[in-house]
Amino acid sequence: MSENTSSDRDAVHEVARAAREAAVTLRALRRSQKDAAVLAIADALDAATDRVVAANAVDVARAVENGTDPAIVDRLTLTPDRLHAIADAARDVAALPDPVGEVVRGYALPNGLDVRQVRVPLGVVGMIYEARPNVTVDAAVLCLKSGNASLLRGSSSAYGTNVVLVEVMREALVAAGLPADAIALVPGTTHESVKHLMTARGLVDVLIPRGGAGLIRSVVEESTVPVIETGVGNCHVYVDAAADLDKAVAILVNAKTQRVSVCNTAETFLVHADVADAFLPRALSALRDKGVTIHGDARMAPYAEAAGIAFAPVTDEDWAAEYYSLDIAAGVVEDLDAALTHIRRWSSGHTEAIVSDSASAIQAFITGVDSAAVMVNASTRFTDGAEFGFGAEIGISTQKLHARGPMGLAELTSTTYVVTGDGHVRG
Structure with a gap:
């Protein structure tokens, strides 16, 4: 030495x-x-x-x-x-x-201790x-x-x-x-x-x-x-087939764009195929207006082209990324099980969100993910000590x-x- x-x-x-x-x-x-x-x-x-x-x-x-x-x-x-x-x-x-x-x-023990x-x-x-x-x-x-x-x-x-x-x-x-x-x-x-x-x-x-x-x-x-x-925040938003689409658009835009440099920002969103046609034109237009770039799968590409939003084909690095920027990975999934499988593979264990009005889908999502926080019909940005009523936080443990x-x-x-x-x- x-x-x-x-x-x-x-x-x-x-x-x-x-x-x-x-x-x-x-x-x-x-x-x-x-x-x-x-x-x-x-x-x-x-x-x-x-x-x-x-x-x-x-x-x-x-x-x-x-x-x-x-x-x-x-x-x-x-x-x-x-x-x-x-x-x-x-x-x-x-x-x-x-x-x-x-x-x-x-408690008191039988022996009086x-x-x-x-x-x-x-x-x-x-x-x-x-x-x-x-x-x-x-x-x-x-x-x-x-x-x-x-x-x-x-x-x-x-x-x-x-x-x-x-x-x-x-x-x-x-x-x-x-x-x-x-x-x-x-x-x-x-x-x-x-x-x-x-x-x-x-x-x-x-x-x-x-x-x-x-x-x-x-x-x-x-x-x-x-x-x-503490861990990095590769947080997901899943829009279910039973989602209120107005709520879903607002939650997704807030989760991605409200402040991009923090760990509870959404870095991936997944949408159920049954609502992709109704949801994606609205959501991608809203994200485009915020300057977001989509890193999407093949099923996402035509929606992105129609919305005129910046687009790049998604890679494994994108699915794993914590961007700290106006970028988000995105995909269309067949069902809730496919969304859960994706999240379990790529999540950092920080926060996952589901937007749905189905009690059974919500419960399956809560049970199926293994993260420090699960948001139900709420933005991932709420995973925060102050928002939870703790005052300032010293960190988020994953x-x-x-x-x-x-x-x-x-x-x-x-x-x-x-x-x-x-x-x-x-x-």
Whole structure:
């Protein structure tokens, strides 16, 4: 190991140790103390709007100069309105119930012992994420409210923005009487610092990656710290034979175009052959007006030509793609079973939507897909912690252990069994 690598590792581990000390303090806080600190952070962010936006403008300009994909630039950008929305989301978190201390289950044993399973903080939560400075705040306040210290490692593209955001939040923590190290930016802008965070087992309790497939795969495969795996969003919209076509057009257009740079955007739509003639001319015209390009199967091609929408033959790469753009894969299927077979093959396990007025088709769809969220007659864009009433979210888990779907406060806790007796001994 080179001297520089050793120095980088020591710097990361020093920050992690400080966070671990701060986590001891956070674990014992009352709800009122945590809420006051979260509200102080929200107010401090609003007060520092000019400071944050100025730092962000430098990061955005550099990203544009480097030819970064426009969807990624959109994720990177913080306008005053976006920053105020982030601060308001923090206020929403402060208003939510505190999960710490909640009794998940409790019962008395025949021998008189009282058993309670109680929610407790995870400890130190490490976040590794790409070009999303909103995650810096969302993760910090969710961790704080749930009694956890946070170690934040955003991408180098947002480094200047994240430095200022973390400075503002740490200043607010101190003003609220809490240790600044409850929120910390992991030092370094190279992949080496990420590796040192991923191998800080014993200092960091859990890692949560947010970003593209490559980042998530790297963290899952290389980390010695336990990982809650979030996933990419190859989300599907299926328009059933029994669909209300007005609703179907509105849902599809919203799911694809409302914001293309996020993981709950629809990337594929499938339509039942029985309603293709009625649905596709309307849907493709609406998508054309939004500037969408169709990557369609052979049965989709004549409808696309008639609608005058940009079209390309679909490939396996298209079926698997998370586009982050105004592109969508599309196909005509014979029936619900064909749609389910397609989704099971290509889905990333994030969100699938069905548009149908048939109770039996809806139930078959819910049973037949295996994803973190299923939308029934609603846009995939609703798979979101705030939309689910969680306040800000720390990520959307597509795994099946510990947490699945949008992760809010409860998902940032573990449990402890508290067993109370009266001199009980085991015979």
